[in-house]
Amino acid sequence: MQYQFDFSFLATTWPRFLHGAWLTIQLATIAIVLGFxxxxxxxxxxxxxxxxxxxxxxxxxxxxxxxPLLVQIFLVYFGLSSLGFQISAELCAALALTINIGAYSTEILRAGIESVARSQVEAGECLGLSRLQVYWHVVLLPAVERVYPALSSQFVLLMLASSVTSQISAEELTAAANLLQSETFRSFEVYIVVALVYLALSFLFRGAFWAVGRIVFVRRRRLGTSL
Structure with missing residues (x-):
């Protein structure tokens, strides 16, 4: 039995893929910023x-x-609803993703902070820096610089994991694909397109993180260190 590929549905449905991809970008960006x-x-x-x-x-x-992330999303979505809060699925998805990535960011950043030698903190204090300045310039920025590759990879994984928010009817990319395949009955083609879009989004996010790293971490740029 030979399968006949048919992508003709893209001529009329591509705006729905675009809308889903845009919502995926929005959810991931909000969660990444707040989670960080x-x-x-x-x-x-x-x-x-x-x-x-x-x-x-x-x-x-x-x-x-x-x-599991899916259980966390259900807890936020159904938990807030049970408490009487009427919040959209998209907002619940962003909140659950933020809580999730916040925990992973905590451990990654903790490793970076613990790598900063105590002598550097003492040197900052001897220079007359305030406690806030010491934490910002001596501890946090160098810590983020050291763990930035791991942190950016975790953020890309979060963007991909946002697909599970389709289970609470958040209209992101996977949700749009689920609806389209039920309408067109071209499941294979629909998910091939979705896979390619996610691949493009992964490169987009990695490129964005690389650009941010080049701008923020001047020392790495001067040394030619990989971001």
């Missing part, structure tokens, strides 16, 4: 906070890293 901020705060709390703060952040990290 959350991860930075939690990483500082886990390395320099009180014992209670360290235990609290540790519990959050372990809870997220040892449960």
């Amino acid at each position: 901020v959350l991860g930075a705060v939690c990483a500082l709390a886990r390395t320099n906070g009180t014992p209670a703060m360290r235990r609290l952040v540790g519990g959050y990290v372990e809870a997220i890293r040892n449960t």
Whole structure:
């Protein structure tokens, strides 16, 4: 039996793929930005906070890293609904993705922070820098620079994992594909297109992270270090 490929449906349905891809970019970008901020705060709390703060952040990290993303999305979506909050599926998806990537960012950034020698912190204090300046210039920025490749790879994985938000009717790329294949009955062709779009998005995000790294981390650019 020979299968006949037919991509003619793309002539009329490509705007739906485009809309889904755009929503995927939006969800991933929001989660990456907010998740990075959350991860930075939690990483500082886990390395320099009180014992209670360290235990609290540790519990959050372990809870997220040892449960499936889909379950976390369901907990946010159905949990908020049960509490009486009427929030769109897209907003719930962004919130769940932020919570998820925040935990992974915490551990990645914690490794970077712990790699900063105590002597560098003491040197910053001797120069008269404030506590905030020490944390920003001496601890956080060098830490982010050291773990940036791992961090950017995790962010790309988050973008790809955003496909599971289709399970709560967030109209991102995979959700659009699910609807189209049920209408066109060309499942193979639809998911080939989706795979290619995700591949393009992966290169887009990696290129964006590379450009950000070249701009932010001047020392790496001067040394020619890979980002």
